[in-house]
Amino acid sequence: MDRTRLVVIAGQPREAAGQVATRLLGPDTAVVHHDLRRVADGILRRRLRTAGSDVTAVLEMAHGCVSCALREDVLPLLERLDGQVGTVVLHLDPMVEPEPVCQLVDVDLVVTVVHEPSWLTDCTGDEPVPHSPEHDDRTLAQVTVGQTECADLLVLAGVAEPWTAARTAAALERLAPGIGRQRLTDFGPGSLVGPRRGELIDIHGQLLRGQPPLGSDCGVAVTLFRERRPFHPERLHEAIDVLLDGVIRARGRVWVATQPDVALWLESAGGGLRVGDAGTWLAALDDASWDRAPADRRAKAALDWHPRYGDRVQEIAILTHDADPEHLHAVLSRALLTDSELASDWSSLTDPFAIAASANSGPADNRGRS
Incomplete structure (x- = not known):
């Protein structure tokens, strides 16, 4: 069997990202989700679903480091699943950005869920990441922006009022130019087409991703x-x-x-x-x-x-x-x-x-x- 394809699902809110992952579950697919809501207590819940099974394991970690917890569990799990199924869908906890995962393993596609009614507020606030460990000083804005920048496909969840929708679209066109957008209601396995387009940060590379519009639109x-x-x-x-x-x-x-x-x-x-x-x-x-x-x-x-x-x-x-x-x-x-x-x-x-x-x-x- 060829190398197993790895698709990463990221974004907010938890329920919408879960719907995206579930829609990809098929006879040759494994869906993995790590629930990090108790990672500050050293507890990680991992759910592994295939067409014939649904198993949840509670893993005790020696620390509350999010990236370390994922690294210690994701790598061995992906090695075990490689060649056993055609596609592994790695559904990330909302507090996790795709970039560290993409640096850790070869990712074929990153799908980020954007909650249209609240995305712009999340990206411009200073609220801490919910359920994050005490030493994690990231904000929800930093995580949400990072999830969007790394995407190859944006899936829009929820329905925003027209002005919010227009401003959100203008921001997405500039933050992730050229990246396709699709409604959650239309999303399915057939949506996963095209090569990796999301870019990892190169601190000495181009600062503007792709060719974003430079003019103002809705104040953006x-x-x-x-x-x-x-x-x-x-x-x-x-x-x-x-x-x-x-x-x-x-x-x-x-x-x-x-x-x-x-x-x-x-x-x-x-x-x-x-x-x-x-x-x-x-x-x-x-x-x-x-x-x-x-x-x-x-x-x-x-x-x-x-x-x-x-x-x-x-x-x-x-x-x-x-x-x-x-x-x-x-x-x-x-x-x-x-x-x-x-x-x-x-x-x-x-x-x-x-x-x-x-x-x-x-x-x-x-x-x-x-």
Whole structure:
């Protein structure tokens, strides 16, 4: 038998995603669901359904880590099912994003359920992820946006009033451009066509996925902030709160004057924001390290090389729904070094973003709305 196909179901709400998974259950299909509502207590419920059986197992975990719990159970289970059925449908708990799963195993298709009446509210709020462990500081907005960005097919559940539906459609066209949308009432096994199109985040790749419309529609718009001079670290720390209101998604690469060698990755969704280490700018590498960098990154740097800053650049793509792009540009621009500051000693500045120059250092700043 050929390699078993793996389809991942993600999204909100729990019941609608469950309906999508159930509709895919057939004679040559296994549907796996992990219920993580008690993962904070070290308990994971796994339900495995096939055409002839329905078995629920209660697994005790040694910790409350969501990704570790899935990794420890999903990999052995998929290995056992590989070749035994034609398709495995992995129905993720609503608190799980598809991207870590796609990094862990080869996924053929990601289907994300979008609850049309509440999706835009979920993507722009600052509520914590329901039922998440105490140490999990993600917001519902961060999870919902991540589930949408990684999708190959969006399944719309619920019926929103016309204005909400129009704004949601405008946001989806910009957050997941070119990705098909289908009503839950029309969804079935025949909907699973086409290759993987959802993209995993490449912190040194293109910030805009596909070719999203850049113009405003129902107040939803995409804007790109791009400047070459460095940020003043303290002013940037104050300014980035502007990305927490009226913004669905912001992500990009930034550099602060006190860390000329370090690329920082900035990412926000609704009222949640993270800033972390994205490695070293190519301009700070020696020749041998430059040669080891990915070819597409080297090509991009060479085409956009600055005589003073090299490949260092401020690039932030921002998807707004209730914010003025010109105001965002003005606030972020004021956080850049002035001409007089450029001519002075940068090393004396206080740096709230100070982190070790290591790609494994994790977030340097994680905040929500104050």
